[in-house]
Amino acid sequence: MSAVDIPVPRAARLTVGTKAALITALVGALCLALEPVAPWLGAWPKAWVLPATDWVGTVMTAFLAWFKPVARLFSAVMVYPMDAANWILNATPWPLVIGIVTALGWYLGGAAMAALGLGGLGFVLASGYWHEGMNTLALVAVSVPLALLVGGAIGILANEVPRIRAAVQAVLDIMQTVPTFAYLTPLLALFGFGPVVGLIASAIYAAPPMARNVMLGLERVEAEVKEAAIMSGGTRMQQLFQVEIPSASRQIMVGFNQCLMAALSMVIIAAVIGGFNDIGWEVLLTMRKAQFGAALLAGMVIVAFAVIIDRMSAVLATERKRHDIRVVWGLLGLALAFTLVFWTRLPAASELTLLDPVAVSLDQGLTRFTQANGAALDALKNNTLYYVLLPLRIGLDQAVLPFTWGFSWTPQMSGALFALGAVLALGMAWAGRPTAGLTALIGLGMIETGITNLPWPFVLTGAAALGYVAGGRRLALMVVILLGTILVSGLWDRALLSLYLCGASVFACAVLGGAIGVASAVWSPVWGVVRPICDMLQTIPLFVFLIPVLMVFQIGEFSAFLAICAYAIVPMIRYTRHGLVDTPDEMMEAAISSGATDWQILRDVRAPYAAPTILLGLNQTILYAFSMLVIAALIGTTGLGQSIYLALGQADVGLGISAGAAMAILALIADRLVQGFAEERRKALGL
């Protein structure tokens, strides 16, 4: 059936794609040819830059002054729940807290969940970070309800007023893509110093998943259910709160779970400001001393919280079954009795240092590793830099030098490269694949020039062409306008640097993560090993991994590249596996009964079916890579990430917001392009 459907759209798309590629190639060639005569084609002239950063700064400062009293009032109010949560968590004896969490685990998920709660909190206790951990939990305990409230309200509003839905989606995108560091300075000025800033930052970041899931859940409420509510004569509010929201509760619980995880992942950001002796602060202190073992231990405390919260709230979202309440009372009673009998003889929670030897041996292990493998690791780094990263950044014509490749790049070589590209393009066009041929030519041209040296008209045309192919005229227009704002605001160079680093990382993640995803899909033991690693990579504060990466590969782009990959590869693995495993049974059966081999099934049945899901994974990978860019700036990258730090240090509101916006723009464009392609694949598959 699909064999009949597919050729028609593909043939139509080919012409559009070919046209787009042709125009891009032409503009590129034109720019190359004219650059010696018109240097403004290569780099956007300084004189054309609008002082947009200053304007943003002025407008923001005026807004801040106006809004400040309201914000300060809010801060003053928020201090009470904050202090209360803090007091409750810290004043409760630790055996009791552990007992309560274990009992809750039993109630929700039986013995396994109870063991998880006991083990996780036991680890926190043993690490000696109990009080810091409880402070962190207090922050999460207040920010999550705030995020749930805001997210829920946004979701319901978008559901009730369909006209604003597109705008709401855009706002949610912005909330998730503008790096938190970019708006820390204005938040600090608005809300004053202290944990409230961290609270609000994490609420801003954690609200969108809730809003999205509420919207999705309400949208999916079945028409019959809605009609029944209308017929029974309830007001709109009654319909909403008594019928629609309860029937969307499963999806809303998924939002609750993701909201919790997002809030927890922001904990470290809150610590950058301080005012709160939490676990994030501990990670920052140990980071500063490059103590990998101690930093990892503190980071694992956050992972422990995240895993407990994630698993328990996931059960809450999916399963209705509850376990024996009598065991709960038994556990609570046990904890209480234990506390009463032993409390005076128990050590204070912060005195415990059971895991210090582990931290020390981790550090020594790292030392031994760098000492033993120094030469091999240096070779790996240098080769990647010389043959991959440098050409990608500054182009073959500048990266090929006698002490890197062993010879100099000459104009003749450029000519030969372009000739090769042209032959390739013509050959492929001859074979009936002109788009692929042109794309190959464009790719060769980009490697020759280097991403950071690409002429801006070429970048604009190329992005617009991609936009046109992926989503039609509107998307193309949007891409051009958004990129144009970066261009005139004078952040173009930095944006290209960020684009290069993200591009390289995303490419590596796509290849490697895709391969791991496929391996996990076809062979389940692999997934058994990969899954916990993925869990850890997603929740541990990534600052922790900067130390070993730095120790092994030193400051520079390669370290940043690795750090970004470590984080951004996770969604690629997860989505690839998920897409491949999820192939409908009837398709599999049809393939098996027609006598296909495993490999054929994978290639011809599972892979095409999984394509939209894998594209979504790629989309997430891109967004993750951009969000990691800011943290990678701590290793000393240049580009937008560093600008955001500079702005944070100098309290330059304009630069911070502009650089953050530029980053969000790049991420949004990438997101829309990939989603456009995914949508098209889905249509082609008839999904």
Place this chain on the structure above:
Amino acid sequence: MKRVGLGLALAALAGGVNAAEMGASDEPIKLAINEWTGQHVTTHVAGEMLKAAGYKVEYVTAGMMNQFQALADGDIHATLEIWSSNVSDEYAKKVAEGTVTEIGDLGLNAREGIAYPAHVADLCPGLPAWEALKECAQVFATAETLPMGRLVDYPADWGTPGADRMTGLDLPIKAVPAGSEGALIAELRASTERKSPLLITFWQPHWAMSAYDVKFIDLPPGEEACFSDASWGPNPNAVNDCDFSPSRIFKASWSGFAEKWPAAHEILSNYQLSVEAQQPMMGAIDVDGGKVEEVVAAWMTENEGSWRPVVDAATK
């Protein structure tokens, strides 16, 4: 500088004539705890002095770069170890606004410079003389900087003093910003453990100076003329061809501090801590794993003679 001098003179005058008022001694004075151990020592010593004078003290963690907003709002009342080398622009803004007041030097003799772990002297004979770098710049070359050598500079938001020196002295060495203090330490640690070459912009007092046996390179003295007069120094065509100008470490408070807690203001203004006192305490904490509170308490009992007079002058 003028204001500082005046402030100190006034404080001395007040101490000489009669003791200051205690002020609102039932309200806690909040002192900022920043991200590094030396600052923790400095702050805890000051806090103990205030407690000895009869005040309540609260220690509040605060990011070094972000604390000035808190100081201006009176959410934090004093911060006691600001380095002129990497103070954020925000500080100058708040001082100009009149919401933050400087309360004198800490007396900690800081030094910044181009440095290297001791083993690097074997790789580049002639160190610590800076002229040696002309010959062995190649030793420090890495993939990113080829054919030039590499200097690991301060994070970009602290300024680019290392890059300025390399340009000023016309050395074939490229400065690479580190991104964070953790990155600087990781570089030092990796270099020491792998015996690999490293040039780095660094400062003392810092625990890593002794932990990784870091040495400074001898540069021409950082005189005023070097930064304004190109003809001064070994390179006749450039400024910055010399060592760092000595950096100042000072204290600052919320502007309402003096009025609310007059005696505490006097104590903090007159408070001094030397490298000789701070460095061993830092070692006891970072290298031997002691707790700040305990290490500081031990020092306070042993050295009562050095801090008690400052407290007495303000309160008796």
